[in-house]
Amino acid sequence: MNPMRQLGDSTVGRLPGAARWPLFLALVAMLPFLLSDVWIQMLFFVGLFIVLGLGLNVVVGFAGLLDLGYVAFFAAGAYSLGIMTSPGSPFDLDMNFWLVLPLGVLIAASFGVLLGLPVLPLRGDYLAIVTLGFGEIIRLFLVNREDVTAGSQGLSAIARPEIGSFQIETFTHWFYFILIAAVIVGFIASRLRDSRIGRAWEAIREDEDVAAAMGVNKVKYKLMAFAIGASVGGLGGVLYASFIGFINPAGFSLQVSIDVIAVVIIGGMGSTPGVILGSLVLIGFPRILQFKETADFLGKFEWLRDGLNGIVAAFDTVIPGSIGRLPAASEWGRELADDTRFIIFGALLVAIMVLRPEGLVPSRRRQLEFETEDLPVPAGGAA
Amino acid sequence: MAAGALSVRGLGMQFEGLSALADVSMEVPAGEIHGLIGPNGAGKTTFFNCLTGFYRPTAGELWLDAQRVDGLPTHVLSALGVSRTFQNIRLFANMTAIENVLVGSHIHIGVGGTDVLTARRPSKYAALERMLSLRGAPRAALQGVVELAGAVGRPPAVRRAEMEAVNTARTLLGAVGLAGKENALARNLPYGDQRRLEVARALATRPGLLLLDEPTAGMNPQESAAMVGLIRRIRDQFETTVVLIEHQMRVVMGVCERITVLDYGRKIAEGTPAEVQRDTRVIEAYLGTRAVKEAGDGSP
Secondary structure, eight states: OOGGGGGSOOOSOSSOHHHHHHHHHHHHHHHHHHSOHHHHHHHHHHHHHHHHHHHHHIIIIISOOOOSOTHHHHHHHHHHHHHHHOTTSSSOOOOOHHHHHHHHHHHHHHHHHHHHHHHTTOOHHHHHHHHHHHHHHHHHHHHHOHHHHOGGGOBOSOOOOEETTEEOOSHHHHHHHHHHHHHHHHHHHHHHHTSHHHHHHHHHHHHHHHHHHTTOOHHHHHHHHHHHHHHHHHHHHHHHHHHHSOBOGGGGSHHHHHHHHHHHHHHOTTOHHHHHHHHIIIIIHHHHHTSHHHHHHHHTTHHHHHHHHHHHHHHHHHSTTOSOOOOOGGGHHHHHHHTSHHHHHHHHHHHHHHHOTTOSSOOHHHHHHHHTTTOSSOTTTTO | OOOOOEEEEEEEEEETTEEEEEEEEEEEOTTOEEEEEOSTTSSHHHHHHHHTTSSOOSEEEEEETTEEOTTOOHHHHHHTTEEEOOSSOOOOTTSBHHHHHHHHTGGGSTTOOGGGGGOOOOOTTHHHHHHHOOTTHHHHHHHHHHHHHHHHHOOHHHHHHHHHHHHHHHHHHHHTTOTTOTTSBGGGSOHHHHHHHHHHHHHHTOOSEEEEESTTTTOOHHHHHHHHHHHHHHHHHHOOEEEEEOOOHHHHHHHOSEEEEEETTEEEEEEOHHHHHHOHHHHHHHHOHHHHHHHHHTOO
16 A cells, blocks of 8 residues: 555564564563663663654654754753753743643754754755754853853753652653653654655655655755654653753753764664664663673673783783783773773774664665665666 | 646846857647757756756746746746656656655645645745745644644545555556556666656656656667657647657657757747758758758758
C-alpha cells in the first residue's frame, strides 16, 4: 500500500515488523525492576538524547538541512520552564509544569521558524555555519540578559510535574516519563516520514529546485522541518530542566549540539534504531565508565596494571623519569571518562566514519545509497 | 486535464551583460506538440527556465490560458499546470521510481492544492513586501498544522488520497513502460528508463503544459522512435500541450506540428516542419552563410 513501508528501517532483528517495537519497548519498560538507580539515571539521559536525536533527525536526516545550532531549541524549552516556574526567575510566575510544557514546545517551535526564515535560501555548509551562530547567539543571550534569564546565576527549584497528587520525582518515574516522550516523538517522526510531507522533505534533500518544479513549496516544508525539529528540542529542554531542577547557561553550550548531531550521524541518519544505538554509545557509555560498579569490576585487573607498570618501569631504567605510572585499575573508567574521553570518542568517530560511513544502524535507504555509490550511471550525474 | 495554451509576448532574459533571450514571442494553442530548436546556446533551456520560474524573465509577459504567469514561483507554476523534464536528467536519485512519481503527485494528495490560491503575481518589491507583511502567515501556519495533524493521525481521507496517488503512480509508470520497476532506486535504472521516469514524474503533476528538454538525448534510433510514440500518446491521452526541445531532426520533424527556431536568444523562424526546413535563416544558423548560397545555387 504505502511504498515507504518496504524501505522502512529493517535492521533490528528478524521478527516481523509489527511485533518488533512493542516487544522492544516492553523489554525496556522492565529495566527499572532489574537495574539500580544510577543505571536508571543514565538511561534517562540516553532517553533524553534519543528524543533530541529523533527531533534533529527530522531536520538533518529527512530534510537534509544541516543544523548545528540545535542547542538553541533545547535551551528555549529549558528556559521556558525555568523562567515560568522557578521562584528565582525575574518574573516569578510560578506556573504549573503541565501548562508550561506545551508553551515551551510552542516557543521552541517559533524559534525554529524564526531561524528558518533567514536561512531558507542557504544550503549545505552555509546553512551549517549560520545555525552554528544561532546556537551561540542564544547562549550569549542567556548569559547577558540577566533581567530575563537570571544570567550565569541560573535558575533553581524548577517545577516538577505532578499528576493529581502523584509527583514525578524518582529516577524510575523520570525513566518512564522520558520513555513515553521518546515513543510519542518516534511515532510522530515515523508517521511524518511515511507521508507526503516526508516525501517532500526527501525531494528537497535530493534536489530542491526540481522538488519545486514538481509542486513542492520549498519554503513551507523547510520551515515545517525546522519547526518540528525545534519543538522536539524544546520538549527535550523542558523535560531536562524539570529533571535537573537547576539550569544555567553553561549547560547549553555548543557541546550539546555536537552531541546530538553525533548521536544522529553515528547511529545512521534517518534511522530510529540508529538514534537509539547512537545515544547508548555516545551518552550512555561514558556515564557507565564512571559508575562504582565499573570501578569495582576494573579493580579486579590490578594485576594487569602491575604488569603494565612493570614494563613501564623497565623503560624507566633506560631513561629515568620519562614515563609516569598507570593509576589504580579501579580508576581507569573514571580517567577514561574524564580526561581521555574526547580522544577516545574522536578516534571512535573517525573509525565509524571510515568503517561504516552510513552509521551503525543505517536506514534502509541510506544503506542503499552507500552500497550503490560506484554505479556507472547515476541519475543526474551530468548535472 | 487542463487546456494549457501558452502565449509568450516579448520575452527577454538578461544576465548582467549577456542577453540570453530577447523579444521572443510565440503562441502555442492548447493540445499542440510544438518544437523548439536552435543551435547550442540559442537560449532554449533558458526559455524553459523562464517558463518554470527557475529564472524570472527581465522583459515580456507569459500567459497560460487566460492567466498571466511570469514571475510566479516555481511551485505555483507547477500547480497551475506547467511541468517539465530536464536536459541532464534530474531525478530524485535516491528515491524509488514510484516515490519519484509520488513527489509529482504532491499537491494532489490530501490537504494540498491550496498553494494555487496564493498565485498572485508579485510586484517588483516582492521580496521586501513578503518580509514586511505577515498577512498570509497565520493561515499558512494553520494549514501547516492541519497537514501535520493529517500526516500523524492518518485519517481515512488521507489514507485514501495516498492510496489513490499510489495507484495513479503505478498507472503512470505503466504508461511510460516502467511497470514492474516501481521499487527500483531511480539511480539504478538504465539511462532510457531514467528519461521515461522523468516524463512519468512530470505527468504526475497533471500538467496542462508539458515541457520536455531533449527527451531523446543519448538514445539510440529505436529508443528515440519509442519516445516519439510516447510523446504522441501523452498528448492524446492526457490532453496536454507539449513543447519540446530537440536536436534530433528526425524526432523534431516526425512529432512536432509546429516549430519555433531560436538563435542567439532571438526567434528567427516559426512554422510547420516543412516551412522551417526551407527557411534560409534556419539553414544559415545551423550551417553558415555559404551553405545558404550553395543551397540557393542548387550546386552540391
